[in-house]
Amino acid sequence: MRAAVLALALALPAAAASQARPPPVHPDLRRASARFEFGAWADAAGIVRQFLAVHPKPGEADAVMAYRILGISEWNLGDKAQARAAFVSLLSEDPDYKLDPFLVPPATVEFFEEVRREHEPMLGPLRERKRAAKEQARLAEEARRRLLAEERARSGPPTKVIRVQERIYALNWVPFGAGQFQNGDRAKGTAVAAAELVLGAANIGAILLHNQVANASRRCSASEPVGCSRPPYPDSTRSTLQTVDLVKYLAAGLFWGVYAYGVVDAHLRYVPRVETEISPRADQVGLSLRWEF
Secondary structure (H helix, E strand, C coil), X not given: CHHXXXXXXXXXXXXXXXXXXXXXXXXXXXXXXXXXXXXXXXXXXXXXXXXXXXXXXXXXXXXHHHHHHHHHHHHHCCCHHHHHHHHHHHHHHCCCCCCCCCCCCHHHHHHHHHHHHHCHHHHXXXXXXXXXXXXXXXXXXXXXXHHHHHXXXXXXXXXXXXXXXXXXXXXXXXXXXXXXXXXXXXHHXXXXXXXXXXXXXXXXXXXXXXXHHHHHXXXXXXXXXXXXXXXXXXXXXXXXXXXXXXXXXXXXXXXXXXXXXXXXXXXXXXXXXXXXXXXXXXXXXEXXXXXXX
């Protein structure tokens, strides 16, 4: 019982805070509000009318904002009939709404209150129905939260844990099997890394051997009768250098071939996010993959 009470006490403030957060304002109304604050009444009214044409039944917050901007704009443009219609629509959404006298000129506030007084016989019942509807919605939401909190307290803590692993796309381009290791292909990653290490070492070794043989060899000239068909190295040294160069270029080509294979394979098996479902029993571990872009 104490657990249920504690869970309910923790759940209610969090849900209340989420309900207290105001809903986001529609972009068209933000644009209309910017023109309204600048004093561009015709622009603001035009944007609001276009918004209401596309959204004839907006949410209460958007409707109140739209009809407020429209009513004040039409009043400033001198069209009292349209201003009255907008204010009536505003009061139909929120019968208790009041214009802020610190932000709105007194004449506009007085006109708005006059519209309210004219329609008070119909606004009274509407006000009561809206209050009753809000109270019913509040009670229903509280009952729903209480039901969920009690069920969470009864069922106890979660029986499984979801481990989320975010993978790094750039590792797909890293050599030595980094992409394969990230994707969980350890055997393939080991093979790619070993092949690239061997081929890279062979290429570097061939470069060093080429330089060592070339520096240690004597120089010859074309004037020598035999053994120097391609100066400045003797033919025997030239043959050795050609063999070393063949190993050097072959190792480099194979290295880049293995690297290209690793990159392509890593991209084909790449999953940006991996979710692993871990349950208490070792034989109930599942793996869930999900693509995200």
